[in-house]
Amino acid sequence: MTGTEPILRAEGVEKSFHRGVPPRRRRIEVLKGAGLEVRRGELVGLVGENGSGKSTLMKIVVGLLERDAGAVERDGKLGYCPQTPLLWEKLTVDEHFELFARAYELEGDAAASASGSLLGELRFDRYRGYRIEELSGGTRQKLNLALALMHSPDLLLLDEPYSGFDWETYLRFWEMSERRRGEGMGILIVSHFLSERERLDRIYELRDGRCEEA
Amino acid sequence: MSAITLSGADFLREHLRARLTLVLLVAIPALFVVASASVLGEFATALGGSVAGDSASALGAGWAAAFLAGALGFFQVSSSREADRRLALAGMGAARVAVARICASVALGVLISAVAFLTLLLSAGASHPAHTFVAILIFALTYIGIGTLVGSFISGALEGSLTVAFIFLIDAFSGPGMSDSSSIAQVMPTRVAADVLIDAGAGIGSPIGDWIAVGLIAFGALALAAAAFWFSARPRST
Numbered sequence: 001m002t003g004t005e006p007i008l009r010a011e012g013v014e015k016s017f018h019r020g021v022p023p024r025r026r027r028i029e030v031l032k033g034a035g036l037e038v039r040r041g042e043l044v045g046l047v048g049e050n051g052s053g054k055s056t057l058m059k060i061v062v063g064l065l066e067r068d069a070g071a072v073e074r075d076g077k078l079g080y081c082p083q084t085p086l087l088w089e090k091l092t093v094d095e096h097f098e099l100f101a102r103a104y105e106l107e108g109d110a111a112a113s114a115s116g117s118l119l120g121e122l123r124f125d126r127y128r129g130y131r132i133e134e135l136s137g138g139t140r141q142k143l144n145l146a147l148a149l150m151h152s153p154d155l156l157l158l159d160e161p162y163s164g165f166d167w168e169t170y171l172r173f174w175e176m177s178e179r180r181r182g183e184g185m186g187i188l189i190v191s192h193f194l195s196e197r198e199r200l201d202r203i204y205e206l207r208d209g210r211c212e213e214a
Numbered sequence: 215m216s217a218i219t220l221s222g223a224d225f226l227r228e229h230l231r232a233r234l235t236l237v238l239l240v241a242i243p244a245l246f247v248v249a250s251a252s253v254l255g256e257f258a259t260a261l262g263g264s265v266a267g268d269s270a271s272a273l274g275a276g277w278a279a280a281f282l283a284g285a286l287g288f289f290q291v292s293s294s295r296e297a298d299r300r301l302a303l304a305g306m307g308a309a310r311v312a313v314a315r316i317c318a319s320v321a322l323g324v325l326i327s328a329v330a331f332l333t334l335l336l337s338a339g340a341s342h343p344a345h346t347f348v349a350i351l352i353f354a355l356t357y358i359g360i361g362t363l364v365g366s367f368i369s370g371a372l373e374g375s376l377t378v379a380f381i382f383l384i385d386a387f388s389g390p391g392m393s394d395s396s397s398i399a400q401v402m403p404t405r406v407a408a409d410v411l412i413d414a415g416a417g418i419g420s421p422i423g424d425w426i427a428v429g430l431i432a433f434g435a436l437a438l439a440a441a442a443f444w445f446s447a448r449p450r451s452t
Contacts, residue, residue: 062303063449064299064300064303064449065449065450066449066450078303080300080303080304082296082300084296086296086297086299086300087297088224088228088294088297089228089293090227090228090229090231090232091224091227091228095227098220098224099221099224100301102217102220102221103217103301103304103305104304104305105305131231
């Protein structure tokens with residue numbers, strides 16, 4: 001079900017950061033014209049070494065970080081799973097689903113059905129009344145992923161979404177991703193590894209601030 | 215209820231579920247009002263001020279509310295910045311996240327002020343209860359603005375809480391009744407609220423000009439807090 005029109009297109013993205021205080025203040029160029037495309041029904045990988053700028057590019061594409069130059073075009077509903085779970089420590093799993101259901105403008109039954117289905121699919125429904133501070137790292141990561149998926153986005157952006165998953169959950173994650181790709185969702189996954197190459201339709205490697213299709 | 219009100223209730227719940235917050239909510243007013251009222255008078259004498267007795271107790275309640283509100287305002291921004299930004303991106307938008315945060319902050323301010331007021335009422339009484347409560351609330355709202363402003367520039371918990379405490383100490387020890395009208399006191403944000411609170415503690419009403427001034431200061435502090443929450447929830451450049 002791969003479409004021809006890109007659901008995400010980034011071109012010539014540039015980003016640099018200023019670090020330190022004078023006289024040691026330095027400008028660090030991270031992205032120097034990076035670009036990529038994701039189409040509907042496509043599972044695309046973005047790989048690169050530590051510090052290559054993968055998360056920076058992802059944050060720019062998502063809209064969390066402003067770019068210095070370049071263009072980003074997105075189409076449809078966006079789902080974003082950050083590298084580190086961004087959650088509220090004292091709220092429960094169910095309260096997180098409710099908070100995000102309001103942000104996604106999901107009504108009562110649709111919200112309950114979406115959260116119930118994801119809790120079952122990722123097998124953490126017994127934790128729905130637990131506060132985040134009471135959860136293991138892996139369960140937090142499951143919630144982090146579930147919150148990105150609960151409104152059935154057209155484009156899913158995942159920044160190393162399986163860190164902390166056990167092997168069984170890791171395999172389930174790929175099953176979920178492949179099923180959603182089959183339903184027409186465009187998915188971009190940031191990873192350190194090229195070991196998942198056979199699961200991906202295309203791979204971009206970020207090197208020297210630019211993306212090259214591997 | 216609207217999405218903003220419900221989200222504000224979630225943010226409020228998050229703070230009230232912290233056991234230490236609940237302990238401090240009771241302990242700090244008790245320390246400032248009950249234990250420190252006489253010490254506050256001695257400090258004031260040493261610094262050239264004249265506050266004492268019931269006015270010192272009333273001022274202690276205001277400072278307790280300010281201290282707690284400043285710390286909670288700071289942590290509202292600094293501890294949830296990234297999660298709030300994610301929620302805004304998910305469709306809530308930075309403006310609605312900021313309004314929900316302001317709702318939670320005002321509710322926290324009212325709660326903090328009520329506890330400080332109740333502590334004062336039980337320990338020393340209040341000649342002008344309505345004036346006293348409103349003045350304590352102004353202290354709390356003013357420091358919510360200061361705490362959130364600090365939180366929007368400083369993310370480290372230690373650095374941020376020390377900065378809030380530093381502003382608090384300068385404000386407290388240079389304020390009316392505590393020193394001999396130093397020039398710095400004239401620009402501190404709680405100066406008029408302290409005047410109102412000292413008068414209420416002594417059983418004296420305050421002039422209408424003072425009430426207008428504290429109303430404007432509280433409004434300004436909340437506007438500042440709303441801007442700080444909005445700034446924290448929107449995309450960043452670094």
